[in-house]
Amino acid sequence: MSIRHLDALFSPASVAVFGASERAASVGATVWRNLAQGGFAGRLYPVNPKYSHLGQHKAYKNTDALPEAPDLAVICTPPDTVAPLIRQLGARGTRAAIVVTAGLDKAAKQAMLDAARRHTLRILGPNCIGMLVPHLGLNASFAHIGAQPGELAFVSQSGALVTAMLDWAAARGIGFSHFVSLGERADVDFGDLLDFLGSDPKTRAILLYIESIDESPKFMSAARAAARNKPVIVVKAGRSAAGQAAAASHTGALAGSDAVFDAAIARAGMLRVLTLHDLFLAAETLARFRDGPSERLIVLTNGGGAGVMAADEAAALNVPLAPLDDAMLRRLDAVLPGNWSRANPVDIIGDAPASRYVAAMDALAQDTASAVLFIHAPTAIVPSTQIAEALLPQVAKAPHRMLGCWLGDRAVAEARRRFRDAGVPDFNTPEEAVRAFSFLRTFRLHQAELLETPPARDAALAPDLPTIRAIVDAVLAEGREILTEPEAKSLLAAAGLPVVPTRVVGPSAAEAVAVADALGYPVVIKILSHAISHKSDVGGVRLNIGNADELREVCTSMLARVCQLRPDADVQGFTVQPMVRKKHAHELIVGASVDRVFGPVILFGAGGTAVEVLADRALALPPLNTPLARAQIARTRIHKLLQGYRDEPAADLDGIARVLVAVSQLLAEVPEIAELDINPLLANHEGAVALDARVRVSAQRPAGAANFAIRPYPVELVETLDWRGGPLTLRPIRPEDEAQHLAFLERLDPEDIRLRVFHSRRSIEHSELARLTQIDYAREMAFIATRPLPAGGEETLGAVRAHVDPDNDVAEFGVIVRSDLKGSGLGRRLMGKLLDHLRQRGTRRVEGTVLQENSAMLELARSLGFQADACERDDRSVCRIALDL
Incomplete structure (x- = not known):
């Protein structure tokens, strides 16, 4: 993954168009016209030996004739010219190119990449429409229409969809920070753009149209990083599961590639929608309502029919409507007429004056756990604008609690505008509003999964690896792939799974x-x-x-x-x-297979002989822990039965979750596993047992933690040593360390914090704590030093952190030790642990910024081999230190 030189692509000071022309209907002419007329303030150079000028711009014969190396080159010339042009541009110093040209065969494409790699020149395309950066007036595309400036970034794998979306968005006044056509993704791909846009301050949300993913670990790492910062919303084409029918296992048949993609989206904290309209609907909702309540909804309306429509959609989408308790009913009874609905939806009757709206909203404000969907149909009794004006003081206090639906057009246009200006997301219909709220609920669930980073190995589920290896090796040595049922059950029993006794x-x-x-x-x-x-x-x-x-x-x-x-x-x-006879038992299936894109995947659902017919399943990417396994179970229809009903007791959900976690660990430890079925897994309130099992292994070793799309918690980096007469543990930080990390930060002296982050801190928010403890180990590392507490648990004594750029070129580090332990040597131990880790992962250089007055840190850095650059002086002295690894 790399964002290197993407600044030259998206924020160039100069652009050259190769193949620019005046020939009507040609790509070169269209790209040049869009660029020249788009309002770009940088320097523009048309390159074509046939012209001396194009309009007011001097034309140049070739690369050597250009007065400077352009930051960005747009190439619209024949396929056989692309690689030589890239080679010439790279030699001159150009660092980014958009290759609009189509028709490059495999050899020509590889020659282009080889020429670019020598100079680290980045390529968008080939065979792409180009891209637009509206706030710069940069339209380096052959789209038929430009884009308005805005805060949404749109990245599309389909060029035809780019032009259609531009047209659609222009008609609706939707603006963009970036609009990008990826084309064939020879170099710049989804992962690169997620990295770049995820930290772009002008981008509020990222919208993706995806047809396929090539490098899943890169994509997942970039997606998880971006989704921590802002909403990432995806439309993916190709939802069929064609080609899965020939799989040897039920799991293989059920785990279609699109279902695996859904699981990956959920685990990355992104949101998937099915239509382009919903793409923008979700973006509007998440951008404006991201911090609002998401569990349940109260509908407030002046029309019973509109309320019923909202309630019907909520039922269809499993969106719970908040019950009105006795206290809420009394508050509403006191301010509403006697014929109000006395239920949710809250129908305040069509003749409601503005004061009734205000009073009802005041009463509903007491339920801070629910969002309010405000639906208004215009009447002749009171103008809609007057109602909006009366409600604005309440709306301004908590816009993140309200969704607006002003039914109609011109009669409610001003009211709708005032709500939108106050930060309230607006929807055209009740059904659209409820659907948007359901997106928010799904997004929150996915964000919760994003925070989970379990280890590949669970110490409580230690498998008998020698027995497992003996079974797998014997099967492969015989030239077989399918284990017999007894072999499969023996393997599962060695992995710690409950199996029924089986005799051959x-x-x-x-x-x-x-x-x-x-x-x-x-x-x-x-x-x-x-x-x-x-x-x-x-x-x-x-x-x-x-x-x-x-x-x-x-x-x-x-x-x-x-x-x-x-x-x-x-x-x-x-x-x-x-x-086996179990009262109140359910037949389930637990399985595993290997997806060609995302690697190992785990399946759970309703089992039995009709498993494919029922197709009640949920997929998850390993590694799993108990919360992730419980979330996977909850995504199935059979989950409702497992929770118990009438006189049926609830099944042992934790026991079922342990089976899923054990399968996850088996996939991590035994890379030869290609497919696995436990069907049926019989489960009731007493536990779960595998009645039948089917396992396929492969000498190609398609599983194993190294092939997981999500990097597990690196338990191999945990180290315990003696320190001051007791044990000291140096380990990577975990998401569940948040409370412990807060206690550590609260024990730091304000002066130590100032020396570390250059300013004093009075408090730290949960969102920032989450960023410190919920990290992607593929691109960041934070080691903490902990020791056990006498009463149980542990405390954090110090922390060291490095954020590695996507090229694994430079890591920016920081270290801090609890104030009462300064001078104890703990900082040196932490730094040594970090530097050893960075060397092992191949990072080239470590850099840091230190206040010149922080003499202790500067002395430690010097003793570790860091070199200090000249300190920069403004209102303080700052030193830049670096160590080549």
């Missing part, structure tokens, strides 16, 4: 009877064959066999049926297991 017998009814007599009836018998994966499909499973005579008959008929349907299958015998 030959193709003899007498052996089966002997084993069943020992286990006790009733029993289950299944065919055993390396060639048969789905045993039920060939009549290879019989349940609830009650005695020896029945078992003999079943064995004989089952063998005959399997031989008839699968004469090619080599039958080794049968497996026999006790018939």
Whole structure:
């Protein structure tokens, strides 16, 4: 991932257009016209040997003739000219190019990239529309229309969609900070732009149109970083799961690529919508209402019909309407006429004057946990503008609690404008408003998942790795990939999962009877064959066999049926297991497969023989912990049944979650696992047990923590040592350290804080604490030093942090030790831990900024080999220190 030289792409001082012309309907002419007429204040250079001038601008024959190296080059010339132009531009010092040219074959594209890489020249395209930066008047595209300045960034993989969206947005007055067509993404891709736009101060929200993702770890890392700062909203084309039907497991059949993409979006803290209209609807809502209540809704309306429409949409989208408690009913009764609805939606009747709106809103303000959807239909009794004016003092106090829906057009236009100016998101219909609120609820759930960074290994679920390795190695050594059911169950048992006892017998009814007599009836018998994966499909499973005579008959008929349907299958015998009967039990499925883009993925849902028909499943990317596993369970329809109903007790959800976490750990520890099914996993209030299992392994090692799209908590970096007569732990910070980290910061002297961050701090907000503790280990590292407390738990004594640029070139560091421990050597230990880590990850250079008066830090830096640059003087003296690694 890299944002290197993207400033030259999006904020150039000079632009040259190669292939600029006056030829009507040509790409070069359109790009040049858009650029020349767009209001760009920088220097413009048309390059084409056929012209001496294009309009008022002098034209140049080639790269060497240009008076300077342009910051940005836009290339509209034939495919065979692209690589030579990139080579010439890079040699002159150009650092960014937009390759509009289409038709580059594989060799030409690689030659272009090779030429660019030598000079770290960044390329947008090829085969792209170009891009627009409206606040600079920069229109380096061949779009038919420009874009208005605004705070939304739009990045599209489809060039045709770019032009359509520009037209659509212009008609609705929607403005943009950046509008980018990615084209074939030979260099600059979604990950690069998420990195750049995520920290761009002019961008309030990022909108993406995606057709495919190539480098999922890069994309996920950039997306998670951007989504911590601002809303990232995605439309993805291609929602079918074609090509999955041939998978060997139920999980493979159910885990279509689009469902995996949904899981990735959720884990990255982004929001996915299905239409372009919803893309902007969600952007409006999240930008204006991001800090508002999101759990439940109160509808306040002057029209019963509009309220019913809102309630219907809320029911369809599972948006809860807040109940009105007795205290709220009394408050509303006191200010509303007797024929008001006395329920939510709160219908204050169509003849309501402005004062009734104000009184009702005052009463509803007591429920701070609910958002208020205000719906108004214009009447002849009181002008809508008067109502808006009366409500503005309340709205201004808490705009983040209210959504507005002024029904109509010209009669409510001024009222709508005043609400929007006050910061209230506005919607055309009740259904649209409720749908927008549902986006907010989903976004909040995804943001919660973003904060979870579990380890790949859970110490409480330590698997028996030698046993697992022996099973996997033996299967692969035999040239097989599919484990037999007994092998699969042995593997799961070694991983700590609950499995039903299973015995293997030959193709003899007498052996089966002997084993069943020992286990006790009733029993289950299944065919055993390396060639048969789905045993039920060939009549290879019989349940609830009650005695020896029945078992003999079943064995004989089952063998005959399997031989008839699968004469090619080599039958080794049968497996026999006790018939598990659990009261109030549910049949579930837990599985794992490997997606070609996002790597290992875990499935949970309703199980049994109709699993594909029901298709009730939720996917999640590993690593998982209990909160993430519980969230995955909650995304299924069967979750409602698992919670209990009537006289049915709730299932052991924590036990089910432990199964999911154990599967996550198995994927991390055993990279050979390619597919896994536990179906059914029988679960009730007493726990869960795997009745059947299917596992496929591969010598290609598609799983393993190294292939996870999300980097796990790096438990391997945890180190415990002796310090001052007791244990000291140096470890990466975790999201759950927030309270502990706050206690550490509160024990720092104000002067120490000033020396660290250059100003005094009176308080620290939760959002900032979250940024300090919820980090992406792929691009940032924070080590803390902790020691145990006598009463239990631990305390933080110091912290060191480095943020690495996306190129892994330079890391910016900071270190601080609790004020009462200064001079103890703790800072040196933390710095040593950080520098060792950065060396191992290949970071080139470490830099920091230190106040000149912070002599202790400067002395520590010098002792570690840092060099200090000349200090800069303004109102204070600041030194820049650096260490080449």
